[in-house]
Amino acid sequence: xxxxxxxxEVCIGCHLCEVWCAVAHSKSKNLIKAFIYEDPKPLPRVAVxxxxxxxxxxxxxxxxxxxxxxxxxxxxxxKDPESGRVIHxxxxxxGCYSCVLVCPYGNVFIDHENRKIVKCDLCAxxxxxxxxxxxxxxxxxxxxxx
Amino acid sequence: MQxxxxxxxxNSAGAVGCIEGLRTVDKNGxxxxxxxxxxxxxxRALIPYYLDGKxxxxxxxxxxQDFYQRAGVTLFSGQRASQVHFDTKEVVTAGGERLGxxxxxxxxxxxxxxxxxxxxxxSNVFTFxxxxxxxxxxxxxxxxxxxxxxxxxVIGLMAAEVLKKxxxxxxVLELAPRVLAPVIDETAxxxxxxxxxxxxxxxxxxxxxxxxxxxxxxDKIVLKDGTVLSCDxxxxxxxxxxxxxxxxSTAIKIQRGIVVDQKMQTSVPDVYACGDCASIYDFITxxxxxxxxxxxxxxxxxxxxxxxxxxxxxxxxxxGMNSMHFFDTNIINAGMNVSEENDQxxxxxxxxxxxxxxxxxxxxxxxxxxxxxxLIGEIARAGILLNLIRRKVDVRPFKQKLLEEDFGYxxxxxxxxxxxxxxxxxxxxx
Numbered sequence: 001x002x003x004x005x006x007x008x009e010v011c012i013g014c015h016l017c018e019v020w021c022a023v024a025h026s027k028s029k030n031l032i033k034a035f036i037y038e039d040p041k042p043l044p045r046v047a048v049x050x051x052x053x054x055x056x057x058x059x060x061x062x063x064x065x066x067x068x069x070x071x072x073x074x075x076x077x078x079k080d081p082e083s084g085r086v087i088h089x090x091x092x093x094x095g096c097y098s099c100v101l102v103c104p105y106g107n108v109f110i111d112h113e114n115r116k117i118v119k120c121d122l123c124a125x126x127x128x129x130x131x132x133x134x135x136x137x138x139x140x141x142x143x144x145x146x
Numbered sequence: 147m148q149x150x151x152x153x154x155x156x157n158s159a160g161a162v163g164c165i166e167g168l169r170t171v172d173k174n175g176x177x178x179x180x181x182x183x184x185x186x187x188x189x190r191a192l193i194p195y196y197l198d199g200k201x202x203x204x205x206x207x208x209x210x211q212d213f214y215q216r217a218g219v220t221l222f223s224g225q226r227a228s229q230v231h232f233d234t235k236e237v238v239t240a241g242g243e244r245l246g247x248x249x250x251x252x253x254x255x256x257x258x259x260x261x262x263x264x265x266x267x268x269s270n271v272f273t274f275x276x277x278x279x280x281x282x283x284x285x286x287x288x289x290x291x292x293x294x295x296x297x298x299x300v301i302g303l304m305a306a307e308v309l310k311k312x313x314x315x316x317x318v319l320e321l322a323p324r325v326l327a328p329v330i331d332e333t334a335x336x337x338x339x340x341x342x343x344x345x346x347x348x349x350x351x352x353x354x355x356x357x358x359x360x361x362x363x364x365d366k367i368v369l370k371d372g373t374v375l376s377c378d379x380x381x382x383x384x385x386x387x388x389x390x391x392x393x394x395s396t397a398i399k400i401q402r403g404i405v406v407d408q409k410m411q412t413s414v415p416d417v418y419a420c421g422d423c424a425s426i427y428d429f430i431t432x433x434x435x436x437x438x439x440x441x442x443x444x445x446x447x448x449x450x451x452x453x454x455x456x457x458x459x460x461x462x463x464x465x466g467m468n469s470m471h472f473f474d475t476n477i478i479n480a481g482m483n484v485s486e487e488n489d490q491x492x493x494x495x496x497x498x499x500x501x502x503x504x505x506x507x508x509x510x511x512x513x514x515x516x517x518x519x520x521l522i523g524e525i526a527r528a529g530i531l532l533n534l535i536r537r538k539v540d541v542r543p544f545k546q547k548l549l550e551e552d553f554g555y556x557x558x559x560x561x562x563x564x565x566x567x568x569x570x571x572x573x574x575x576x
Contacts (some may be wrong), residue, residue, distance in 0.1 A: 055573065074205070
């Protein structure tokens with residue numbers, strides 16, 4: 001299964017992975033437009049863990065046996081057997097936050113405004129997730145299936 | 147007689163968990179499901195959302211329309227299993243059909259508890275568990291003004307919130323001194339109660355129905371304390387009990403629910419059980435008990451599937467846990483719910499900001515293991531806390547940090563953090 005690994009010693013805590021993640025999931029896909037004009041504001045699906053000087057981001061692990069999928073009451077979360085990604089269908093999500101209760105990585109994020117969750121989709125459709133390609137210090141590694 | 151490799155009685159979370167588990171390890175074995183209801187597999191947990199108009203009939207479906215077809219499952223829809231013969235390994239339906247099995251999963255669910263109060267059989271009294279229940283409630287809403295909800299637990303409170311949002315006057319009756327009593331502690335109950343009261347819902351604790359008045363329908367309710375309430379609609383949301391009638395007269399071991407081991411196997415060979423009908427292993431108390439919650443049902447069914455297909459797997463992560471929300475107050479809890487005065491040598495640490503509806507509480511044992519927690523308001527990343535319980539981590543070195551909203555892996559000591567994240571980080575690069 002493809003996933004994103006982090007080198008904590010290389011992370012400089014700039015939070016640009018969060019910024020670019022939000023851009024990747026914005027309507028315009030444009031940094032300036034996304035943050036200034038879009039309403040609602042796009043949300044990141046990655047969070048930098050921080051207890052200075054330690055910083056490191058943690059993304060969804062797309063687990064083999066995802067607890068979030070087991071807990072999902074609406075069928076909004078499923079593990080795609082082909083890509084291995086844990087996919088969220090926001091149309092079906094009711095915002096019960098059962099997935100927030102069980103994700104061992106704290107990697108399901110709450111979209112309070114829409115009472116739904118958002119989560120990493122590994123930038124579906126792109127060769128390289130935005131957080132990885134935009135990390136200025138190359139602290140993130142994308143490990144693909146092969 | 148038709149015979150199947152795997153036969154599942156019931157058609158909800160446990161059944162789906164089992165089917166999906168089976169198909170990951172056995173693509174060809176024959177699977178059949180006996181479903182009493184005729185609806186396509188739907189999520190009972192979505193019933194309040196449906197009544198609230200947030201989920202339509204289509205999205206009540208827990209899996210796509212072609213789920214059974216794609217999984218190669220024979221569905222006996224609208225058929226109730228009425229007998230099971232463990233010696234000849236067959237199940238007989240109410241229609242007289244005989245179905246043979248090699249491995250059987252009992253996922254018969256729960257039945258709503260209806261207290262023995264005269265008058266609860268009237269036409270405007272409803273339970274709140276099935277699609278049929280909610281369709282009936284939906285119909286009776288037209289013209290209804292006053293609703294009474296019997297039961298201040300999770301089900302009752304969810305019903306009460308939706309009925310209030312539908313514009314009804316709502317009163318909740320709870321026999322205990324506070325709402326959600328077995329699930330959360332006094333402080334948390336207080337916060338939840340204030341959310342309801344602010345929304346204009348009447349909460350009557352230490353109270354219940356004394357007498358029901360009306361002919362065909364309930365018109366008025368007299369409470370234990372003498373209060374009289376008008377009533378156009380009465381919802382009984384007291385809870386569920388394991389539905390074990392199918393196997394009650396057999397040799398299978400039942401203690402409230404059908405007793406299973408960590409492989410979800412019952413006391414009868416080749417027979418498994420999961421979900422609301424079962425009494426499962428609670429990893430926090432180390433004892434079996436019914437844990438009628440969605441994640442436990444699905445995961446239990448999935449674990450059963452592996453064992454039914456001959457691959458050993460254990461469900462050792464089940465416990466009492468809830469994610470709830472009432473009038474935009476989010477609540478997550480897991481594990482033991484004890485108050486500060488407990489006789490088990492458990493330490494309690496809390497953070498309370500009642501006016502902001504914020505609460506964090508942890509129950510920690512003498513080894514520093516978290517045995518339970520409750521979060522109100524600040525629920526983000528709760529799963530990390532559940533993971534600390536499951537991994538039996540000694541949290542004493544960073545105990546106070548647990549009370550901070552942004553608590554995460556960064557706040558643990560290095561050795562523990564990198565141990566827990568060993569597959570996720572690359573260290574030693576500089």
